[in-house]
Amino acid sequence: MANLKELRKRIGSVTSTQKITKAMQMVAASKLRRAQEAVEAARPYAERMEKIIGSLASSLQGSDGAPKLLVGTGSDQVHLVIVATSERGLCGGFNANIVKGARQHVHELIAAGKTVKLICIGKKGFALLRREFEDRILEVIDMSHVRRLGYNDALPIAQKIMRMFDDGEFDVCTLFYAKFVTVLTQDVTPLQLIPAHVETAGESLDADLGGAVHEYEPSEEEILEDLLPRNMATQVYRVLLENAASEQGARMTAMDNATRNAGEMIDKLTLTYNRERQATITKELIEIISGAEAL
Amino acid sequence: MAEMLAFEFVSPERLLMSEEVEQVVVPGTDGDFGVLAGHAPVVSTMRPGRVEIYNGGSEPVSYFVGGGLAEMANNRLTILAEEVIPIADLDRAAIERQIRNAEEDVEDAKTDERRRQAQERLDHLRDILTALSA
Numbered sequence: 001m002a003n004l005k006e007l008r009k010r011i012g013s014v015t016s017t018q019k020i021t022k023a024m025q026m027v028a029a030s031k032l033r034r035a036q037e038a039v040e041a042a043r044p045y046a047e048r049m050e051k052i053i054g055s056l057a058s059s060l061q062g063s064d065g066a067p068k069l070l071v072g073t074g075s076d077q078v079h080l081v082i083v084a085t086s087e088r089g090l091c092g093g094f095n096a097n098i099v100k101g102a103r104q105h106v107h108e109l110i111a112a113g114k115t116v117k118l119i120c121i122g123k124k125g126f127a128l129l130r131r132e133f134e135d136r137i138l139e140v141i142d143m144s145h146v147r148r149l150g151y152n153d154a155l156p157i158a159q160k161i162m163r164m165f166d167d168g169e170f171d172v173c174t175l176f177y178a179k180f181v182t183v184l185t186q187d188v189t190p191l192q193l194i195p196a197h198v199e200t201a202g203e204s205l206d207a208d209l210g211g212a213v214h215e216y217e218p219s220e221e222e223i224l225e226d227l228l229p230r231n232m233a234t235q236v237y238r239v240l241l242e243n244a245a246s247e248q249g250a251r252m253t254a255m256d257n258a259t260r261n262a263g264e265m266i267d268k269l270t271l272t273y274n275r276e277r278q279a280t281i282t283k284e285l286i287e288i289i290s291g292a293e294a295l
Numbered sequence: 296m297a298e299m300l301a302f303e304f305v306s307p308e309r310l311l312m313s314e315e316v317e318q319v320v321v322p323g324t325d326g327d328f329g330v331l332a333g334h335a336p337v338v339s340t341m342r343p344g345r346v347e348i349y350n351g352g353s354e355p356v357s358y359f360v361g362g363g364l365a366e367m368a369n370n371r372l373t374i375l376a377e378e379v380i381p382i383a384d385l386d387r388a389a390i391e392r393q394i395r396n397a398e399e400d401v402e403d404a405k406t407d408e409r410r411r412q413a414q415e416r417l418d419h420l421r422d423i424l425t426a427l428s429a
Contacts, residue, residue: 042307042308044309217337230377233307237307
C-alpha cells in the first residue's frame with residue numbers, strides 16, 4: 001500500500017536526520033571544550049595587560065597628553081559598528097541574536113542623527129545585514145579559512161581598525177559579540193573598543209609594593225601609547241575566542257533540541273505506521289472472511 | 296645557590312612559563328637589562344629582540360620576542376609578549392632566504408597596500424635576524 005510505503009520512507013529519512021544532528025551535537029561539544037580551553041588560556045595575558053593599563057590610565061587621567069585611543073576624538077558623530085558572527089549556520093539563534101542587538105543599536109544611532117559604518121566579521125552576519133544596510137557595510141572579514149583561532153587572526157583586524165581611526169574615519173567603535181555565559185546562555189554584548197573602556201578604579205600597581213614605586217622605561221605616556229594598540233588586539237582576540245565558544249555552545253544546544261525533536265517525530269510516525277499496518281491486516285481479513293461467507 | 300626570581304612568560308594565547316629562575320635579560324626599548332632576584336620595581340616596553348633566561352647552567356635559554364611589555368614587582372618578573380619563538384627553532388639560512396624573498400616582494404609589489412605589507416614582513420624578518428646575530 002502506498003501510504004505504508006510513504007510512512008516507512010519518512011521514518012527512514014527522519015532517522016538519518018537524527019543521526020546527523022546527533023553527530024553534529026557531539027562535534028560541537030568537543031569543539032566547545034577546545035574553545036573554552038582557549039578562552040581560559042588567553043586569560044592570564046588579558047588580565048595582566050588590563051591591570052597595567054588600568055593603573056597607567058588612572059595616573060595619567062586628566063592630563064593633556066592622554067592618548068586619543070583612550071579619551072576619544074572629542075566628538076561622537078561617526079560610529080563604527082563591528083558585528084562578529086560565525087561562518088557557519090545551524091547554530092540556533094546565535095547569529096540572529098547578535099544581528100538583532102547590532103541592528104537595534106544602529107537604528108538608535110541613525111535616529112540620533114549619527115553616521116554609522118559597519119564591518120562584519122563572519123559571513124553569516126553579513127548575509128543577515130546586507131539587505132538593510134548594504135551601503136553602510138564597509139567590509140566583510142572572512143574567517144572561514146581559520147581552523148584554529150590564533151592571536152595572528154585577531155591582529156590584522158585590530159590593525160585595520162587602528163588605521164581607520166588614525167585616518168579619522170570614525171570617532172567611536174563598538175563591537176557586538178555573544179559573551180559565553182553557559183552552554184545554554186550566550187549574552188549579546190556591545191564592547192566599546194574606542195575610546196578604550198578601561199577600569200581605572202583598579203588599585204595602582206604600586207599599591208602592594210610597601211612604599212616602593214615603579215620605575216617606567218620609557219615614560220608612562222609612551223608605555224601607554226604602546227600598550228593601547230596591543231590591548232585592542234588582545235580585546236579583539238578575546239572577543240573572537242568568546243564568540244567561537246558561544247557559537248559551539250549554541251550549536252550544541254540547537255542540535256540537542258533537533259535530535260530530541262527527531263526522536264519524538266520518529267515515535268509518532270512509528271505509531272501511525274503500526275496502526276496503519278494493523279488496519280490493513282484487519283481489512284484484508286474481513287475481505288477474506290466475507291468472501292468465504294458469500295460462497 | 297643564588298636567590299631565585301619568580302618568572303612568568305605570557306603570550307596572548309597561553310601562559311608559556313611560570314617558574315623560578317636565576318636571571319632574565321630583557322630587551323627593553325631603552326636598552327637591554329638583566330633582572331636578578333630583588334630587582335627594583337620597573338615597567339618597561341620591549342623592542343623586538345631576544346629574551347635570555349639563565350637557570351642553572353652557563354648557557355641561557357633564549358627566545359625571540361616581537362615586542363611586548365615587562366613588569367617587575369615583588370620579586371616577580373612578568374613578560375607579556377605577542378610573538379614568542381625559541382631561538383633554537385630558528386634557522387639562520389632559512390631566514391636569510393626569506394629576507395631575500397621579502398625584498399623581492401617589496402620591489403615587485405603592485406599596490407601601496409601590498410608594498411606596505413611586504414615591507415612590514417621584511418622589517419619583521421630583519422628583527423629576527425638581528426636578534427639571532429646578537
